[in-house]
């Protein structure tokens with residue numbers, strides 16, 4: 048089958064002489080979700096940072112649509128939306144200003160209408176212009192997640208997207224993930240939460256090296 052997304056071949060990474068993963072192989076195609084599971088410290092974030100092009104602490108190959116990431120870094124990053132487990136927002140800026148910044152980095156101009164709709168969708172209608180430091184942890188997380196609806200991408204890499212999100216919000220996010228996959232997007236995520244996802248999805252447990 049043609050690779051329409053990510054392919055990871057014989058990936059190896061270590062930290063302080065401790066092997067995080069070795070001979071890790073998997074594919075993630077368009078229209079699929081892959082969960083990276085494993086206990087604290089097993090290397091989930093390290094793996095996601097490698098796949099987001101933020102870390103070169105690895106050996107092995109990472110391919111996007113059949114070609115090496117290094118040979119098409121710019122094109123790959125244009126297709127990728129990475130949301131790390133940190134706050135991902137500037138606390139002194141409002142959600143609107145943070146998202147304007149994210150959109151500008153992707154070359155999107157005149158994005159206010161899109162941003163306002165995204166903030167409304169994530170439940171931040173009425174909070175658009177409040178500084179983020181005055182928002183709750185869950186609201187700050189929602190401001191970061193609003194990028195899902197502003198930044199065009201075919202691959203989402205999400206590190207603990209449910210952190211600080213209330214129960215209803217978790218169900219909403221699961222629906223957003225499902226919609227994205229149904230529309231042909233690909234998702235790689237970590238979560239300690241038991242994922243309630245309407246389609247089939249794959250899980251790789253870094254605690255027990257696995258090839259999928």
Ligand SMILES: Nc1ncnc2c1ncn2[C@@H]1O[C@H](COP(=O)(O)OP(=O)(O)OP(=O)(O)O)[C@@H](O)[C@H]1O
Pocket residue numbers: 062067085086087088089090091092093094
């Ligand atoms: N900046 C760093 N400097 C040194 N060691 C690091 C650094 N970042 C991560 N590590 C080490 O790499 C290992 C894997 O960390 P990583 O954050 O990838 O784990 P994780 O599976 O995402 O954990 P968690 O479930 O707690 O988020 C840990 O042992 C950690 O101590």
